[in-house]
Amino acid sequence: MTRFYENKYPEVDQLVMVQVQSIEDMGAYVKLLEYDGVEGMILLSELSRRRIRSVQKLIRVGRNEVVVVMRVDPEKGYIDLSKRRVSAEEVVKCEEQYEKGRAVDSILTQVAKRRNVSTESLYEQIAWPLHSKYGHSYEAFKLSIQEPEAVFGSLGIDADTLVELKHTIARRLTPKPVKVRADIEVKCFDYQGIEAIRRALKAGEALSTEEVPIKVRLVAPPLYVMSTTSTDKTAAIDTMEKAVAAITASIEKEKGDVVVKMAPKVVSETDDAELKALMEQFEQANMDVAGDDDSEEED
Structure with a gap:
């Protein structure tokens, strides 16, 4: 310890x-x-x-x-x-702080073992000065992935230890992409219903950003699946929720409606496999429905 x-x-x-x-x-x-x-x-x-x-x-x-x-x-x-x-809010705050500390400790312990030095010596040379400067050494470690010289340049870390430290931080703290999905039913029985649905889906896709690109695909009328892959889970869910709201607003102007079958959430490979199997069943029937154009092909 x-x-x-x-x-x-x-x-x-x-x-x-x-x-x-x-x-x-x-x-x-x-x-x-x-x-x-x-x-x-x-x-x-x-x-x-x-x-x-x-x-x-x-x-x-x-x-x-x-x-x-x-x-x-x-x-x-x-x-x-x-x-x-201790209030419930303080519990959450402390748990987050503790997890950051554990992450830093795990990184330094690994580096110490590989360099055959004491973990405490790395705390004294690296973690404690960075904690004082950045509010938490975890934040400094995250920043170092993009700006290693700015973070570590003044600490006088020997070259071999610095290489090992940067490698370990990159492996442990580089954000991993997550897939966020939402399943929605979009209906419109107006005379121009098909075009209304197409416009509504495009309104949702229009909220895509470089960090959160949104795709909409047809499963089987009236069910559509929205998905995105991003390293920022919070931004991905927030953007997807806004996209669902945009689709809803658009189709309701055309006297249609949206039923959210699954709100935006992070999905697993198992969830994706089940969806893929379902879509393949309908692909066999060669369904070509509004919203399933070239821009909405499966990844």
């Missing part, structure tokens, strides 16, 4: 991730996962805002918990913690 941050102990009011070691009469003994496993305690009175009927329902040995620091006595090594003073 290593210390993620330069300070040996956390500060009062700081959120920290702990792992429960034991439960005693006074409270729960825990180790602070980001601070080299230093010991702390959550008093029973600080476990919950409500009356405690069963400690085991609130906290269990071996489980990770987000807590806030109440008191720190560096001389005696006492750290008093509270679980009940």
Whole structure:
């Protein structure tokens, strides 16, 4: 276990991730996962805002918990913690921070092993200075994928370690593309219904960006599938939701409607395989319906 941050102990009011070691009469003994496993305690009175009927329902040995620091006595090594003073929003914030720390720790541990040096020495030379400069060394590591000299240039890292560090960061932190899909039924029984559907689908595709290219394909009337592949999951889902809204607005002007069978979400290879099998069944029937033109061919 290593210390993620330069300070040996956390500060009062700081959120920290702990792992429960034991439960005693006074409270729960825990180790602070980001601070080299230093010991702390959550008093029973600080476990919950409500009356405690069963400690085991609130906290269990071996489980990770987000807590806030109440008191720190560096001389005696006492750290008093509270679980009940932590809000749901703070739990999410701390979990995100902890995962960033774990990612950095994993990278440095790997580099240390390959270079036969201590992980702590890499923290001292690399992670702690970057944490101070960028708010978190994780953010610096991500930036280094595009701007390695700007991030690492002033740290005096030896050439072999720098090569190993950049390689490990690129392998661990380069965003992986995800596929986002939405299934929609588009109907319009007006006289110009086919053209109305075509225009509506084009309105959705028009919201494509370089980072989030949208394609619309026919499965079988009236079912269409929208899809995109992007390294930015949040932007992909957001853009797809806007595309569905654009299609809906367009077709409703033509007295048609849209039924969302599956809202935009990240799909797996299994989901894609099932969709492909379904589309192949209809392709055998040689269906040629509005919206299934050359620009909407399958990837």
